[in-house]
Amino acid sequence: xxxxxxxxxxxxxxxxxxYHFAGKAELLRQAAVAGTEAALAGPVEIxxxxxGLVEVVEAMLAWFASGELDDPAVALLLETAxxxxxxxxxxxxxxxxxxxxxxxxxxxxxRDQRSGTVRSDVDAEGLAAxxxxxxxxxxxxxxxxxxxxxGRAIVALRTLVGAKR
Amino acid sequence: xxxxxxxxxxxxxxxxxxYHFAGKAELLRQAAVAGTEAALAGPVEIxxxxxGLVEVVEAMLAWFASGELDDPAVALLLETAxxxxxxxxxxxxxxxxxxxxxxxxxxxxxRDQRSGTVRSDVDAEGLAAxxxxxxxxxxxxxxxxxxxxxGRAIVALRTLVGAKR
Numbered sequence: 001x002x003x004x005x006x007x008x009x010x011x012x013x014x015x016x017x018x019y020h021f022a023g024k025a026e027l028l029r030q031a032a033v034a035g036t037e038a039a040l041a042g043p044v045e046i047x048x049x050x051x052g053l054v055e056v057v058e059a060m061l062a063w064f065a066s067g068e069l070d071d072p073a074v075a076l077l078l079e080t081a082x083x084x085x086x087x088x089x090x091x092x093x094x095x096x097x098x099x100x101x102x103x104x105x106x107x108x109x110x111r112d113q114r115s116g117t118v119r120s121d122v123d124a125e126g127l128a129a130x131x132x133x134x135x136x137x138x139x140x141x142x143x144x145x146x147x148x149x150x151g152r153a154i155v156a157l158r159t160l161v162g163a164k165r
Numbered sequence: 166x167x168x169x170x171x172x173x174x175x176x177x178x179x180x181x182x183x184y185h186f187a188g189k190a191e192l193l194r195q196a197a198v199a200g201t202e203a204a205l206a207g208p209v210e211i212x213x214x215x216x217g218l219v220e221v222v223e224a225m226l227a228w229f230a231s232g233e234l235d236d237p238a239v240a241l242l243l244e245t246a247x248x249x250x251x252x253x254x255x256x257x258x259x260x261x262x263x264x265x266x267x268x269x270x271x272x273x274x275x276r277d278q279r280s281g282t283v284r285s286d287v288d289a290e291g292l293a294a295x296x297x298x299x300x301x302x303x304x305x306x307x308x309x310x311x312x313x314x315x316g317r318a319i320v321a322l323r324t325l326v327g328a329k330r
Binding site: 078081082084091102119121122123125127129130132133134135137140141144146147148149150152155159160161 | 246247249263286291311313318320322
């Protein structure tokens with residue numbers, strides 16, 4: 001599809017599209033970033049507002065149980081991951097969003113470690129990277145294998161991070 | 166590209182391609198499955214031959230440190246994940262490979278839990294799903310954010326699963 005065709009479908013003059021976006025690659029990149037931001041807005045918001053890591057984990061559990069996996073945002077996320085592999089500009093933008101999520105979760109973990117609700121012998125940054133990567137990895141695996149019980153993995157994570165054994 | 170063009174580039178008669186593959190979709194599916202099997206052959210072999218979960222985790226650590234991420238197999242894996250979202254036949258085949266990996270890892274975990282090297286209060290199937298999803302999730306995140314230290318996440322995982330605190 002050309003930018004001219006995109007403009008026609010959007011019902012705007014071609015000039016409006018070519019003025020706002022420096023070519024089709026830039027338009028697609030901005031769409032991918034907007035889609036990724038939308039897909040990650042939920043998790044980032046949850047991490048920012050959460051009282052602790054367990055709340056983040058519970059929210060993950062609820063999200064996987066809700067069956068929102070058919071959302072087009074998920075398909076866009078996978079498409080973005082693939083596309084980012086060959087577009088350094090897109091990759092940088094997406095990396096910043098994921099890094100922000102990781103930073104929010106790491107802050108929660110450090111707070112939890114001080115208050116004693118998360119075990120303190122584990123590296124907070126490493127655990128935050130686990131939480132972020134597990135979210136996307138489980139998402140990918142559930143899409144591939146609808147029979148996979150993501151909830152069981154998340155419950156296991158909750159057991160692993162707990163301060164008490 | 167047509168099956169005729171594929172046959173020409175492979176230097177075989179068109180009949181050989183159309184005889185072996187029921188159309189281009191089937192050819193692409195089999196290529197995706199072969200690629201996914203090749204990409205997962207390493208991890209599955211490691212899980213099968215490993216003495217325990219810690220060995221699997223150490224192998225993950227070594228793999229991420231080796232910088233083999235630029236391998237075209239990784240790009241194919243992401244492409245396959247995306248493609249599987251809209252092709253139930255491909256999805257079923259890929260799901261079987263991932264499920265096999267999960268089963269191998271779950272067996273290792275159960276053995277480790279009996280011998281006391283992995284904490285026994287965590288669900289073995291849930292933990293195996295974590296290990297498998299974390300592998301692909303970290304892979305995706307490292308591709309998106311080359312600054313991410315996957316090693317730190319894997320070291321944190323090793324701390325989390327250990328029987329001793």
